[in-house]
Amino acid sequence: MVMDNHIGETRTRVAKIWLREDGIVQMVVDHQAKYTLADTKEGLACIVKVSKGKRRPLLADARNLKTMDFAGRQESAAFKDVMSVAILIDSAVSRMIGNVFLATQKTTFPVRLFTSETAAVEWLKEFLQ
Amino acid sequence: MTLQEKTTQDPRLDEALELILQITSGNLEARGTPSERGDEFDAIVTGLNMLGEEMSAAFGQVSEARDQLEERVKERTAELEMATEKLVVLINDLEARNSEIVLLGEMGKLLQTSLTSDEAYATIKQSFQKLFPDKSGALYIYNASRNLLEINVAWGDTLSSEEFFTQQECQALRNGLIFQVDDLQTALICQHVQQKAKTMETYIPLPAGYICAPLITRGETTGTIYLETAPGSGSLSAKKPLVDAMSEQIMLALTNLKLQETLRDQSIRDPLTGLFNRRYMDETFGREISRAVREGHTLGIIMFDIDHFKEFNDVLGHDAGDTILRELGTFLLEQFRGEDITCRFGGEEFFLILPDASLDNTRKRAESLGKAVKQLDMHHRGKLLDKITLSIGVASFPDHGNDTETLARAVDQALYRAKNDGRDRVVTAQ
Numbered sequence: 001m002v003m004d005n006h007i008g009e010t011r012t013r014v015a016k017i018w019l020r021e022d023g024i025v026q027m028v029v030d031h032q033a034k035y036t037l038a039d040t041k042e043g044l045a046c047i048v049k050v051s052k053g054k055r056r057p058l059l060a061d062a063r064n065l066k067t068m069d070f071a072g073r074q075e076s077a078a079f080k081d082v083m084s085v086a087i088l089i090d091s092a093v094s095r096m097i098g099n100v101f102l103a104t105q106k107t108t109f110p111v112r113l114f115t116s117e118t119a120a121v122e123w124l125k126e127f128l129q
Numbered sequence: 130m131t132l133q134e135k136t137t138q139d140p141r142l143d144e145a146l147e148l149i150l151q152i153t154s155g156n157l158e159a160r161g162t163p164s165e166r167g168d169e170f171d172a173i174v175t176g177l178n179m180l181g182e183e184m185s186a187a188f189g190q191v192s193e194a195r196d197q198l199e200e201r202v203k204e205r206t207a208e209l210e211m212a213t214e215k216l217v218v219l220i221n222d223l224e225a226r227n228s229e230i231v232l233l234g235e236m237g238k239l240l241q242t243s244l245t246s247d248e249a250y251a252t253i254k255q256s257f258q259k260l261f262p263d264k265s266g267a268l269y270i271y272n273a274s275r276n277l278l279e280i281n282v283a284w285g286d287t288l289s290s291e292e293f294f295t296q297q298e299c300q301a302l303r304n305g306l307i308f309q310v311d312d313l314q315t316a317l318i319c320q321h322v323q324q325k326a327k328t329m330e331t332y333i334p335l336p337a338g339y340i341c342a343p344l345i346t347r348g349e350t351t352g353t354i355y356l357e358t359a360p361g362s363g364s365l366s367a368k369k370p371l372v373d374a375m376s377e378q379i380m381l382a383l384t385n386l387k388l389q390e391t392l393r394d395q396s397i398r399d400p401l402t403g404l405f406n407r408r409y410m411d412e413t414f415g416r417e418i419s420r421a422v423r424e425g426h427t428l429g430i431i432m433f434d435i436d437h438f439k440e441f442n443d444v445l446g447h448d449a450g451d452t453i454l455r456e457l458g459t460f461l462l463e464q465f466r467g468e469d470i471t472c473r474f475g476g477e478e479f480f481l482i483l484p485d486a487s488l489d490n491t492r493k494r495a496e497s498l499g500k501a502v503k504q505l506d507m508h509h510r511g512k513l514l515d516k517i518t519l520s521i522g523v524a525s526f527p528d529h530g531n532d533t534e535t536l537a538r539a540v541d542q543a544l545y546r547a548k549n550d551g552r553d554r555v556v557t558a559q
Contacts, residue, residue, distance in 0.1 A: 032165070066163065067175060070182035092172035093163065100179040 010050055012042045019050045020059075024124050025082075028061040035065060040072035048081050055081055057124035059117070061088045065097055077105035084110040084127045086120035141170045148177050157185040229371055232260050236375065240382035246390070249382055250282040257356070258284050260371065263363065265336075266356035268379070269294075278302070278352055287333045290355050294321035301341035301353055307373050308341045311366050322357075338365045342376035346384045354379065399473040401451060402458025410472035410480055414533045417470070417482050421526055428526040429483035429491025431498070432540040436518045436552040438477035449509045450477075453517060456507045464501065480540075488525035488557065495521045495555045503553075518553035520544060529558045 006026075009018035014033040020026050025047055029035070047058060068076075085107070089098040098113045110127075114120035144161060151159035159181060161174035236256035243249040253268055265285020269278040277293045291298075298320035301308035310316045313335050322339060336357035344351040354376045358365050365372075397409035405413075421428040435453065442450040454477065461471045461479070470482040483491055499519050507514045522543030524530075529539035539558035547556040 032167075066167065067178070070179070070186055073179075074186075091167050092169045093167045093175050096172040096176040097179065100176055100183075104179070104183045 008050055010046050012039065012046055014039050015043055017043065017046045017050055019052065019056070022121070022125065023128050024057045024059050024121065025050055026059045026061070029063075029065045031064040032066045033064060035068035035072050037069060037071035037075060040068075040075045044075070044079050044081075047079075051081065055083045057083045057127045058085045059088065059120055059124060060085055061117075062094050062098060063088055063090045065094050068097055068101070073101055073105055077101075077107045080108050082109050084124060085112075086124050087111065087113050088115070088117055088120055089113055090115050139170060141174075145170060145173050145177065148174065152177060152181050152184070157181055157188055229260060232256060233371070233374060233378070237378045237382075240378060241385075243382065243386060244389075246281075246383065246386055249379075249386055253379055254282045254284045256375070260375070261356060261368070264356055264358050264365070266354065268352060268354055270352035270383075271350070281352070285357075287336075287357075287359060289322050289333055289336050289339075289357055290319075291321040291323065294319075296350070299341055299343075299353060301343045302350060305343055305345055305350070307343070307369065307376070309338070309365065309369050310340075311338045311364060313338065321355075334360060336360070337362065340365055340369060340372050342372050344376060344380040344383065346380055351380060351383055351387075399458070402454050402473050403462060404458050404479070405470060405472040407472065407474055410470065410474065410482070413470055414482060414537070417484055418526055418531070418533060418536070421484065422531070426485045427487045427528075429481075429486030429488065429494070430524045430526075430536055430540045431479075431481040431483065431491060431495050431521060432474065432544045433479050433481075433495075433498070433519045433521040434544060434548065435477040436520055436548075438517075441514070441517075445509065445514070449514065452509045453507055453514065456505065457502070457517075460502070460505060464498065486525070488523070488528045491525050492523045492555060492557055495523045499553070499555055520547040520552045521555045522547055522558065523555060524558035 006016075006018040006020075009016055011017075014035060015027050015029045017025065017027045027043065027047065033039075087098050087101075089095045095113075102111065102113065112120075112123060114123070141164065148159055148161040160178050163171035163174045163178075233256075236252060239252040239256075240249055243252060250268060257264070257266055265283075265288050267280045267283035267288060267290060270281045271277070272279050272293075277295060278299070279293050296302040299308075300317065300319050308319070310318050310322075313322075318339075319341060322336070337360045339355065339357035342354040342356075344353060354372065356365065356368075356372055397405055397412075399406045417428055420426075435457070438450065438453070441453060454473070457479075458473070461481075465471050465481065465483075468484050470484075472480045472482075474480040483494065486494070499521055502519050503516055505516070507517070522540045522545070524536055524540035524543060526536060530536040543556045543558040547554050550556065
């Protein structure tokens, strides 16, 4: 993990993660990222860390995601230290990954796909009230 | 450019179609390689890849579950087979025990209805042969002088036990308890169990194991049951209770028979002379005539009286008279054949029935009896008694009658004449 631009931002091998001022944890996946199980584990550990001991909503920006392996998807779906997850998609590939994920994995948290970051944040904020 | 336009130009369409065909035909490990473009084709390939991974994982779980199920089925099947085997063994055992109980019951009934020891011995032999078809054994009974046990009946192909032995040579008889040996190499064994010569060169090998079950009633030992198993013929270790139960029945049956035979003997024999008594003579005389008629044979009858017997009694006392009667009884039992019926008719009178003897033969035997008795030396209290003589009447069937009354009268009259004519003689009925 490497600290970056945002306050408290943490970098993993394929993403950067930080705690926003509104209490939402944000994660942005690098361009053409190939998410493996190891990357998933590193990312989840990072989310826990930036959440500072609280379960928080997560805005997962997967618009640049190229692939995510099966074990990684399973690990993500079983993650418990998160309140809700909004997945941002826009490319054909990220849409496919997001939709297949939702169709095949049973998550332990509420999850939705968004193409608009604003709409995603609005939805996540509902969990903070 | 629309998707339709793209697909007609893009060679990745064939790759995507091929990937779909691979996955749908069951190759769940088939994967496509998305390009760097990140367009719809890449999305389709990525989606297919993810679908393949999901299906492969699901199939793996199903396979694992199926393997586990098959393993459990295999384990349960093996357990069931073992349980079934045990059950079959148990059922066979129960059936065998049931059969043993039935045979034991049959033996008991047959033994109870046996009239003679020989009948009982035959039943014992048959019962052991049925219950222990591949085993050998024998029933040993004390001999008359009670110093040796001897085989009364034996069964099976080989017998490693001696034909005679003393009580001291048998552990069961020494201790009065059933004695079992399962391994002759290590256990203490009875001295009567030995390797025996079959021929000059061959030997009957020692048995693999044996049981000796003593027959003891009210503290008195009658004999013992011996049962052995040859090497390779199975163990006797589980059969001890059965042999014990059999020996108990045999012991009771033989004791009863002995008692019956003693009572019967006492009821038909004269205790002083050991000869048959008048009652027995009355029973058998008619029967012997009927048999002679049926078989077309003759029947000789001798009736005799000891001359001057009253004087012996008067001068020397009744003890001396009893001695004479006893000695004469013993002499008659020795001189006459087994089928001849020798009876003490009463007092000093005797009656002999000689089956299949002609009149001539009967007279000759009567004369030889008279002569032999005159030679007898009889002692009483260390003193030689005077010689005795006999007055003898002789008759025969059919010469002197066809029924007991006529024949008895004829021989009685002949005896009377013998006495009247001066005693010490033989007179044939007229």
